[in-house]
Amino acid sequence: MVIMTARILQIIVGLAGLCALVLGLVIWIANIDLTDIHMLFGLLVTLGLLVMSIIALTARGLRIWGLVGVVYAVILLIFGESQSNILAGHLHWLIQALHTLIGIGAIVLTGFLGARYRTLKRGEAKPEASSQALY
Incomplete structure (x- = not known):
């Protein structure tokens, strides 16, 4: 059941991420204000990463990566919410690229x-299968 959940999360995050990326490029290049929708898709990506990271924390061999994912999700949320206020001016494109x-x-x-x-x-x-030795 959890394996299926992991796959569904991958699909949702992939689609939401693609939508967020396209909307972000439209906002950046065409200056069309679709920020609220972009933020919604970004939130889906962040929540998907957080849930996947929590699932990974339960699996032996993935606990460190799960912790990395939780920290990354928190950083993603904070940076996504505050990026419009960082390095305002003609160098803001660096923050947008980041x-x-x-x-x-x-x-x-x-x-x-x-x-x-x-x-x-x-x-x-x-x-x-490796327990059967061939002699």
């Missing part, structure tokens, strides 16, 4: 955690 990279990193980290979790759990369910 914001984009951090968002892409969250999508990638969620995908990594989900894939690794599913691999670990499927490996636990299979019997040991």
